[in-house]
Amino acid sequence: MNRLALVTLSAILVLPGLVHCATQQVFQYLASPTVKLDDATFTGIFDGDTAQFLGIPFAxxxxxxxxxxxxxxxxxxxxxxxxxxxxxACPQMELIQVGILEIPPKLSTSEDCLTLNVFTPAVMLPGSKLPVVVFIFPGGFEIGxxxxxxxxxxxxxxSQMHEPVIYVSMNYRLGAWGFLASEEVKQAGTGNLGLRDQRLALHWVQKYISSFGGDPAKxxxxxxxxxxxxxxxxxxxxxxxxxGLFRAAFMQSGSPIPVGDITNGQQYYDFLVDETxxxxxxxxxxxLRGVPQETLQAAVDETPSMLSYQALVFAWMPRVDGIFLTDNFQRLVQQGKIANVPFITGNCDDEGTIFSMSSTNITTSEQFRGYLKTYWAGNxxxxEIDGILLxxxxxxxxxxxxxxxxxxxLSPQFKRxxxxxxxxxxxxxxRFLLHERSGKQKIWTFLSKGLKAIPFLGAFHSSDFVDEMLGRPGNMLDHLIKFAAHLDPNLDLGSxxxxxxxxxESQDMLMFGEWILSPRxxxxxxxxxxxxxxxxxxxxAHPL
Structure with missing residues (x-):
């Protein structure tokens, strides 16, 4: 993998969920924000026009x-x-290191990691009941x-838009700690623990967010x-x-993925059992519960990551566990077993490029066929594989x-x-999710072609976040805020x-153009x- 790709990958994987912001510092103010939860008082910090309460344990x-x-x-x-x-942070997989470049950068980690953070406007009116946005971080279920x-x-x-919201983010268990998968896990009823961590945090929001001025119904x-x-x-x-945990959903580069039963992860479970x-x-x-953390970490780091040769065929990912998720995710959608709430879902144009850097040694159609048969379509x-090649x-x-x-x-088969x-x-x-839910709930979709000119990567996975980081009026973040407040993403801006x-019938999609100033x-x-x-x-027919 070349240096340009590695540097860009580092930015992509780190930017949304791993950036330390200045709120780590203790700012000196005449007073600090406080909130009462049960019989406790939590004291946070002010940073500019926000009040922040960080590291609150929810489990x-x-x-x-x-x-x-x-x-x-x-x-x-x-x-x-x-x-x-x-x-x-929760324990992370070690993905890659070249020289001084690490992906992800080292974070302070601990298995005791189930905490969340609440950000509110610095000035809150008494009796406020603001909409709440709960952010779930990215990282391939391996880092973040x-x-x-x-x-x-x-x-x-x-606040600038006069549509104030409250923001919540939570940690959840990753890798094997959050997504251990096997017959043993299925029998124990302990699958998809990372998702269940998220769920518990959502219950916490329902119980406590009103103390911060948030509306649990929004x-x-x-x-x-x-x-x-x-x-x-x-x-x-x-x-x-x-x-009743949420009334709307906003998805950037992610929908119900095509995976099967939790026993499909048996080989990785068995590997950990052997190694520990x-x-x-x-x-x-x-x-495994009694294995020292460093021993378990070393074993997990030997399993395939999203930057390994098999790429998006994740070793550690959500699977059908029979309790939290009862069937193939896409079949649940077909059966209508989905929360009937308004949602937005969209993609970047070139979602697959960063994950294909590790398979550039595939140079012929026959090698690509073998790759598909080995990792993507064993049954x-x-x-059927000829159909994919066609x-x-x-x-x-x-x-x-x-x-x-x-x-x-980048290589003869890279773009393919x-x-x-x-x-x-x-x-x-x-697209499958949209087709199945059309006419059954309010839905919107988008495509981002921003940063298309980046060599080899194009409008890469998560590149739409760059636009949001710039804070330019009319960007995707503005649409999110409007959606959270009014269940409609349309903006009041005249332009x-x-x-x-x-x-x-219409299949209308909002497209963000190739340049920062390109019109929508x-x-x-x-x-x-x-x-x-x-x-x-x-x-x-063939879920992973």
Missing amino acids: KPPIGNLRFQVPQPVPPYEGSHTAVAYGP SSQSVFGNITVSRS VTIWGESAGAISVSLQMLAYDGDNE GCKGSLDTLEC ATDE MYPQDPTTGSPFGTGTLNQ IAAFQGDFMFQAPR SIFWPEYTV TIIQDTYRKEPMEYLTNFTL
Whole structure:
């Protein structure tokens, strides 16, 4: 992987969820914000026009006997607490290191990591009941944390728009700690712990957010990448019963992904059992609970990551566990077992490019066929795989970065693999979700082509966040704030284009252009129609 790609990857993976912001510092003010929760007082900090309460525990520490267990709520709060620094991140996978460059950068981590953060406007009127945005961070279910610049940016921007909102972010368990998968895990009923951490945090919001001036009846869940996938799965949890935890959802580069039963992760569970000395134990899951953290960490770091050769065929990801998620995610959508709330879902144009950097040694169609058979479609027939090869040809003018002709051929199969991966895991699932829910709930969709000119990567996965970081009026963050406040993303700006709801009949989609100042336009969501339809049918028959 070349240096440019590595530096860009570092920015992509770190930017949304791992950036330390200045709120780590203790600012000197005449007074500090305080909030009373149960019989406790929490003291936060002011930063400009926001008040911040950081590192509040929402669950009992998942350590000791609670490792690999369903999260437990904290007992009622007591005493006095300072809430001026983020809690430690949950244990992370070590993805890659080249020279001094690490992805992700080292964070302070601990298994005792289930904390959340609340950002409010610095000035709150008595009796405020503001809309609440709950952000679920990205990172491929392998890396990330609740530390982010988006708390400050979102609350500050909402105040400028005279649509003030409250922002909440939470940690959730990652990798094997959050997504251990096997027959043993299925029998124990302890699957998808990372998603269940998120769920417990949403329950916390319902119980406590009014103390911060938030309205528990006006919660929007928002995520990017793994965070967006998580949002979609919170909509599918318990067969679509959202338990009144949220009234809207906003997904950037993530929809219900095509995965199967939790036992499909057995090989990775067995590997951990072997590597940690638990093989032969009468209860291997109980044995894993007692393994020293450094031993478990070393074993997890030997498993494939999202930047490994198999890329988006994640070792650690949400799967069908029979309790929290009862069936193939896309079949749950087909069955209508999804929370009936307004939602927005969209993609970047070139979702697959960054994940295809690790497979540039694939240079022929036969090697690509073998790659598909080994990692993506082990049970598929030769004819079915031939269909993928036909739909995603070697012709670089049809590959990703899309619309760049014969440019960006990092290797003979790179653009082909990037097109396939982006559609398989991001674009086709989004379109499937929209088609299935059209006419049944209020929905909008978008496509971002920003930063298309970046060599090899194009409008890469998460590139839409760059626009949000700039805080320019009319960007996606403005749409999110309006949506959270009014369940409609359309802006009041005179220059803003009207964003129609999506229907199967019109397939209207808001497109963000290739340059920062490019005008927004409305297009039809019909690009690559036949290949995506093929992938949808394929993944329904062959989930990962």
